[in-house]
Amino acid sequence: MIYRENGQFKTTYAADQQIFTIAQDKWFVLGLIAFAFIGVPMLADEYMFRAILIPFLILSLAALGVNLLVGYCGQITLGAGAFMAIGAYAAYNFMIRVDGVPLVAALLLGGATTAALGIIFGIPSLRVRGLYLAVATLAAQFFCDWAFLRLGWFTNYSPSGSVSISNLSAFGWAIDSPVEKYLFCLLFLVAFAFFAKNLTRASIGRQWMAIRDMDVAAEVIGIRPMWAKLSAFAVSSFFIGVAGALWGFVHLGSWEPAAFSVDRSFQLLFMVIIGGLGSIMGSFFGAAFIVIMPIFLNQALPALGSLFGIAISTAGVAHAEFIIFGSLIVFFLIVEPHGLARLWAIAKEKLRLWPFPH
Amino acid sequence: MSRKIGDVILDLQNISLRFGGVKALTDISFDIREHEVRAIIGPNGAGKSSMLNVINGVYHPQEGKIFYRGEERRKMEPHMAASTGIARTFQNIALFKGMSVLDNIMTGRNLKMKTNILLQALWLGPAQKEEIEHRRKVEEIIDFLEIQHIRKTPVGRLPYGLQKRVDLGRALAMEPQILLLDEPMAGMNVEEKQDMCRFILDVNDQFGTTIVLIEHDMGVVMDISDRVVVLDYGKKIGDGVPDEVRSNPEVIKAYLGAGH
Amino acid sequence: MGFFVETLIGGLMAGMLYSLVALGFVLIFKASGVFNFAQGAMVLFAALAMARFSEWANIALGGDSLFLANLIAFLGAGVVMFIVAWIIERLVLRNLVNQEGATLLMATLGIAYVLEGVGQTIFGGQIYTIDVGMPKDPVIMFESLFEGGIMINKEDFIAALIAAVLVGVLTLFFQKTPTGRALRAVADDHQAAQSIGIPLNRTWVIVWCVAGIVALVAGIIWGSKLGVQFSLATVALRALPVVILGGLTSVPGAIIGGLIIGVGEKLSEVYLGPYVGGGIEIWFAYALALVFLLFRPQGLFGEKIINRV
Numbered sequence: 001m002i003y004r005e006n007g008q009f010k011t012t013y014a015a016d017q018q019i020f021t022i023a024q025d026k027w028f029v030l031g032l033i034a035f036a037f038i039g040v041p042m043l044a045d046e047y048m049f050r051a052i053l054i055p056f057l058i059l060s061l062a063a064l065g066v067n068l069l070v071g072y073c074g075q076i077t078l079g080a081g082a083f084m085a086i087g088a089y090a091a092y093n094f095m096i097r098v099d100g101v102p103l104v105a106a107l108l109l110g111g112a113t114t115a116a117l118g119i120i121f122g123i124p125s126l127r128v129r130g131l132y133l134a135v136a137t138l139a140a141q142f143f144c145d146w147a148f149l150r151l152g153w154f155t156n157y158s159p160s161g162s163v164s165i166s167n168l169s170a171f172g173w174a175i176d177s178p179v180e181k182y183l184f185c186l187l188f189l190v191a192f193a194f195f196a197k198n199l200t201r202a203s204i205g206r207q208w209m210a211i212r213d214m215d216v217a218a219e220v221i222g223i224r225p226m227w228a229k230l231s232a233f234a235v236s237s238f239f240i241g242v243a244g245a246l247w248g249f250v251h252l253g254s255w256e257p258a259a260f261s262v263d264r265s266f267q268l269l270f271m272v273i274i275g276g277l278g279s280i281m282g283s284f285f286g287a288a289f290i291v292i293m294p295i296f297l298n299q300a301l302p303a304l305g306s307l308f309g310i311a312i313s314t315a316g317v318a319h320a321e322f323i324i325f326g327s328l329i330v331f332f333l334i335v336e337p338h339g340l341a342r343l344w345a346i347a348k349e350k351l352r353l354w355p356f357p358h
Numbered sequence: 359m360s361r362k363i364g365d366v367i368l369d370l371q372n373i374s375l376r377f378g379g380v381k382a383l384t385d386i387s388f389d390i391r392e393h394e395v396r397a398i399i400g401p402n403g404a405g406k407s408s409m410l411n412v413i414n415g416v417y418h419p420q421e422g423k424i425f426y427r428g429e430e431r432r433k434m435e436p437h438m439a440a441s442t443g444i445a446r447t448f449q450n451i452a453l454f455k456g457m458s459v460l461d462n463i464m465t466g467r468n469l470k471m472k473t474n475i476l477l478q479a480l481w482l483g484p485a486q487k488e489e490i491e492h493r494r495k496v497e498e499i500i501d502f503l504e505i506q507h508i509r510k511t512p513v514g515r516l517p518y519g520l521q522k523r524v525d526l527g528r529a530l531a532m533e534p535q536i537l538l539l540d541e542p543m544a545g546m547n548v549e550e551k552q553d554m555c556r557f558i559l560d561v562n563d564q565f566g567t568t569i570v571l572i573e574h575d576m577g578v579v580m581d582i583s584d585r586v587v588v589l590d591y592g593k594k595i596g597d598g599v600p601d602e603v604r605s606n607p608e609v610i611k612a613y614l615g616a617g618h
Numbered sequence: 619m620g621f622f623v624e625t626l627i628g629g630l631m632a633g634m635l636y637s638l639v640a641l642g643f644v645l646i647f648k649a650s651g652v653f654n655f656a657q658g659a660m661v662l663f664a665a666l667a668m669a670r671f672s673e674w675a676n677i678a679l680g681g682d683s684l685f686l687a688n689l690i691a692f693l694g695a696g697v698v699m700f701i702v703a704w705i706i707e708r709l710v711l712r713n714l715v716n717q718e719g720a721t722l723l724m725a726t727l728g729i730a731y732v733l734e735g736v737g738q739t740i741f742g743g744q745i746y747t748i749d750v751g752m753p754k755d756p757v758i759m760f761e762s763l764f765e766g767g768i769m770i771n772k773e774d775f776i777a778a779l780i781a782a783v784l785v786g787v788l789t790l791f792f793q794k795t796p797t798g799r800a801l802r803a804v805a806d807d808h809q810a811a812q813s814i815g816i817p818l819n820r821t822w823v824i825v826w827c828v829a830g831i832v833a834l835v836a837g838i839i840w841g842s843k844l845g846v847q848f849s850l851a852t853v854a855l856r857a858l859p860v861v862i863l864g865g866l867t868s869v870p871g872a873i874i875g876g877l878i879i880g881v882g883e884k885l886s887e888v889y890l891g892p893y894v895g896g897g898i899e900i901w902f903a904y905a906l907a908l909v910f911l912l913f914r915p916q917g918l919f920g921e922k923i924i925n926r927v
């Protein structure tokens with residue numbers, strides 16, 4: 001009887017249009033955010049921050065962006081990795097070429113640049129759809145891979161092709177310890193998740209979903225497909241670009257184009273599919289799954305092997321990871337094509353009826 | 359019916375439409391008057407849906423002219439037709455199946471919503487105000503169609519008859535001047551048909567909306583329409599008030615021939 | 619002029635190999651509506667099987683006959699690809715009928731991971747060689763026509779020939795044999811095919827198996843040229859523009875698309891590459907495919923997509 005909406009009557013439309021219409025949901029999420037800001041820094045150790053929490057936050061942000069495009073607007077992309085790269089390199093170039101540009105501004109400008117390019121790479125979506133579009137976005141991926149590798153200007157002619165950023169600080173706050181990096185990323189994620197939620201419940205979000213669900217009908221009621229699709233590309237790219245810039249600046253510190261390869265693109269798509277297409281919450285679930293799974297396998301497999309007296313080599317672990325990871329993806333797609341977010345929703349539904357299921 | 363039927367609002371002249379070798383429409387002319395209920399009937403494959411698709415810009419006829427309120431219309435895309443006040447429901451339900459009833463109908467308000475994307479992202483004052491304002495309008499439509507109890511249900515879960523109603527709701531949300539209805543009562547039982555007829559007549563009555571209706575049920579057509587145009591194999595074979603059409607020998611032949 | 623023709627021919631030969639991989643995509647897409655991202659992993663898997671079987675058979679035969687060893691290896695690898703097809707149908711496809719394109723695509727990415735992992739676990743993760751006796755030396759031809767003649771790589775030439783023959787055989791198989799016709803029926807309409815008694819599951823196994831054999835041949839050709847290693851799995855990414863260019867559902871499209879991409883890549887690399895720092899062939903192929911797409915969204919030979927309401 002704890003999780004109930006009974007008795008929570010909405011007397012105004014404003015109340016009915018809240019992000020969380022059920023009070024318990026609201027308190028749960030607020031509690032979670034408070035815990036992330038206060039509890040986690042007290043509990044987690046440095047390894048946790050570096051290996052799990054920071055990647056999780058940044059990839060969640062990128063997954064949110066991918067989900068806006070793929071899950072909400074129905075435009076499939078295999079070029080998300082490239083958009084992360086654009087964000088990272090654009091922010092890098094703003095940093096080194098514009099005197100005294102603040103960190104946050106550089107990151108956001110990185111996002112804005114990505115948004116602009118996202119619109120350009122989104123143009124094929126006006127003509128082609130589905131798998132053809134997926135391949136068109138791969139073109140963006142390979143073009144960016146090449147450009148950042150071969151065109152020296154982007155990397156400021158660094159001889160090794162790798163670029164680096166150090167001494168991060170924002171508003172007089174030096175961001176160097178893992179905890180600070182974590183908090184910095186968390187701030188971004190919370191803000192962007194809030195934007196994403198707002199967009200998806202507003203008119204623009206409905207336009208995206210309409211295009212996704214039935215594009216002819218959408219056009220017939222007055223939605224301009226060009227506007228809807230390109231705005232989805234722009235917003236999504238903005239998110240992904242900022243995530244890419246954070247990935248380069250905060251997580252990696254120094255990076256090469258390989259950090260944003262096509263594998264990253266696939267990985268991001270996995271996140272939103274496993275997490276749940278068209279679900280904000282799902283983006284987080286998916287990112288958590290993809291970040292934690294390899295680490296878990298890495299630890300668990302050798303341990304399991306030694307239990308049975310088999311020594312598993314590093315290569316063996318890597319191969320086993322491939323197998324398990326691949327099988328899990330297939331398994332998920334078969335068992336719950338709507339992703340972890342759906343499981344979550346079902347669990348909540350159950351809880352709502354508990355302890356008196358009708 | 360005591361409505362005052364006005365001037366010609368939409369005038370179609372010599373429309374021809376082909377798909378490769380298939381002639382979907384051949385040299386068809388008719389007009390639609392303001393505030394009237396205009397039915398299009400004809401056997402399967404006669405070109406009725408294609409006619410609606412021409413009117414709202416989904417198909418572009420190879421020949422012919424369309425005059426809207428006396429002005430010749432350029433070639434236009436569906437969303438432009440929508441912004442001139444033409445709304446539409448679909449023969450095979452084309453709802454946004456991942457969204458709730460409320461969101462489907464809210465989407466119909468899209469053309470009237472003006473706040474920019476930045477304000478929407480921040481859910482700031484004007485964006486929120488606009489959202490509430492349109493929500494109010496949408497609730498009126500929900501009340502009108504008597505679907506309050508399902509407003510938060512994903513449309514995919516609704517039975518067919520209710521889906522048709524939501525489809526109508528979405529079109530009404532546009533506050534159209536011309537409403538094109540493609541077989542709104544197909545597959546419904548008698549009771550559902552009666553409801554739907556009532557809604558259509560009420561819309562026509564209360565808001566003065568001009569209605570173009572495709573329907574196979576002759577009883578319904580003869581009951582509620584002011585004038586009827588009959589198509590067969592893409593050609594117009596009859597046009598006039600229900601009684602005229604009913605006694606038109608060519609129409610009778612087409613219907614008997616088609617096995618009706 | 620001679621140099622241009624040489625580049626052109628080189629492009630055509632490389633293109634033939636792309637056609638071969640693209641064909642694997644098209645077959646599977648036609649019959650099961652699946653955009654098979656695992657095609658590259660299948661090439662790797664088949665090539666690994668071939669390389670190791672041939673090595674083992676050679677040892678078992680005492681190194682007497684490389685030909686026999688290769689033959690045994692080829693048959694063995696063929697059987698392995700059949701088993702792979704059967705398992706994929708059983709465990710994956712059967713459970714995913716009527717899912718959306720994106721879901722199926724993801725599933726094949728999952729399959730690709732599994733194949734890559736299993737392949738390297740069973741057959742090892744080193745670089746292996748396949749030696750089917752391909753001649754490695756180039757020949758000079760048409761000396762009378764062009765000054766200095768045209769240098770042609772015999773190996774590429776034979777590879778292109780094999781690919782061409784295989785493409786021809788498959789086309790005949792689809793047009794003339796009852797099985798082929800059944801496959802086409804399935805491709806056109808799953809439900810209808812089922813209702814006239816064509817077993818869906820069996821046709822899928824066949825198609826995936828044929829695609830597996832195609833992957834095997836591609837794997838042998840590529841493997842004997844470049845060695846069998848992990849990077850073979852990425853040939854699929856290089857063949858994607860071909861499929862898009864040709865249209866997802868068209869066999870002739872795969873062939874002509876392959877040739878266009880092959881030639882386009884070579885010419886761009888030779889004539890355009892030097893100005894922009896080289897290495898442009900991979901994205902150039904995609905860009906080329908994109909330009910085509912903008913004019914013909916369904917690809918060169920794909921079926922036109924129409925919206926009806």
Ligand SMILES: Nc1ncnc2c1ncn2[C@@H]1O[C@H](COP(=O)(O)OP(=O)(O)OP(=O)(O)O)[C@@H](O)[C@H]1O
Nearest residue numbers: 377382401402403404405406407408409924925926
């Ligand atoms: N997009 C299209 N491409 C090709 N042919 C089409 C298309 N749309 C309609 N047609 C053809 O045009 C003709 C008229 O079709 P239409 O759908 O307008 O008929 P209808 O009168 O609405 O029939 P029904 O009562 O079955 O709905 C048919 O022969 C149909 O096959």
Ligand SMILES: [Mg+2]
Nearest residue numbers: 406407408449
């Ligand atoms: Mg029709």
